[in-house]
Amino acid sequence: MTAPITSMHIARTADDADRLLSTGTEAVPLAGGTDLLVQRRSGRSVPAVVDLSGLDGDPVTRLENGALRLAATASLTDIAAGLDGRFPALLDAIAVFAAETIRNRATLGGNLATGSPAADTVPALLAADAVVELRGRDRRRQVTMVDFLLGPRRVDLRAGEWIESLWLPAPPGAGGMRKVAGRRAQAISLVSLAWQWELDPHGRRTAVRLAMGAVAPTVVRLRRAEAVLEGAPSTPEVAAQAAAAVSADIRPIDDLRAGADYRRRCAAGLLREVLGDVPPSTPSTPSAQIRSTHR
Ligand SMILES: Cc1cc2nc3c(=O)[nH]c(=O)nc-3n(C[C@H](O)[C@H](O)[C@H](O)COP(=O)(O)OP(=O)(O)OC[C@H]3O[C@@H](n4cnc5c(N)ncnc54)[C@H](O)[C@@H]3O)c2cc1C
Secondary structure, eight states: OOOOOOEEEEOSSHHHHHHHHTSSSOOEEESSOTTHHHHHHTTOOOOEEEEOTTOOSOSEEEOGGGOEEEETTSBHHHHHHHHTTOOHHHHHHHHTSSOHHHHTTOBHHHHHHTTOTTOTTHHHHHHTTOEEEEEETTEEEEEEHHHHEEETTEESOOTTOEEEEEEEOOOOSEEEEEEEOSSSSSOOOSEEEEEEEEEOTTSOEEEEEEEEESSSSSOEEOHHHHHHHTTOOOOHHHHHHHHHHHHHHOOOOOOSSOOHHHHHHHHHHHHHHHTTSSOOSSOOOTHHHHHHHTO
């Protein structure tokens, strides 16, 4: 039987949330509830929650030099609308995330805090060099994405802390996210890839950032593949070298959804697809559609 939630507090302000999460009752944050409530049914005991879903604030704030601040407690639908076409990798990730009903509840903070290596918004945030902005009673911390992701279902979130926002440097010229899964909607990623780069006038990629999900204990940067692509011409030979380098960046495992060998082949194939070296095997991501739907 699912253990009951015996205490639920609603935070009206960020200060409320700090106070309510620091009372020593082991209360945990509840945002959209699309993961936490499912975890309870799988046996996780959650005696007390602090509901963050009513916190006010702009989902997306534009800062100096094109940087962005994203509210961790806003729904993915509101984040997509607020991005207004900027940050294509995250827009793509939201477009392939679950289905509209879940996107209307699920949040970036909730997706990140689960520590799932298959969490779909995390590759885009990692590739963007996002900074996680944490707070609790009388404290504020900023942690890079690389340092925040500690292991499977483990993140650098201390007792009483919650994720208030994500800070992102100005998004680059090109970017996107693709996901391989058992079906087009409501499916956990078997492999996912987010990328961003600038293209110089000679067709060379610079500032290359690649991050992959569901192929290691955490979402990972593909550092070796990035090094192959950085400043190199966009040729089939370079694409093949980069795809070969992916294997050294990842540590996939066999699980119920896919075998490690399948994931390795998918990972290399996905990169070749996004480099335009082979035609896409998965349907194109409908991010343009979500952008127009939520404008
Ligand atoms: C039908 C279905 C389909 C799904 N499809 C996908 C999918 O395609 N891709 C995908 O990645 N996930 C998917 N999920 C999982 C889930 O929707 C996501 O992980 C979602 O982003 C969780 O966000 P939430 O706001 O609902 O978090 P919650 O369920 O409220 O919380 C999840 C965890 O994060 C903690 N938390 C929440 N907010 C904060 C915060 N601000 N600071 C600190 N800790 C916090 C909670 O305490 C809890 O441990 C799916 C779930 C369902 C039920």
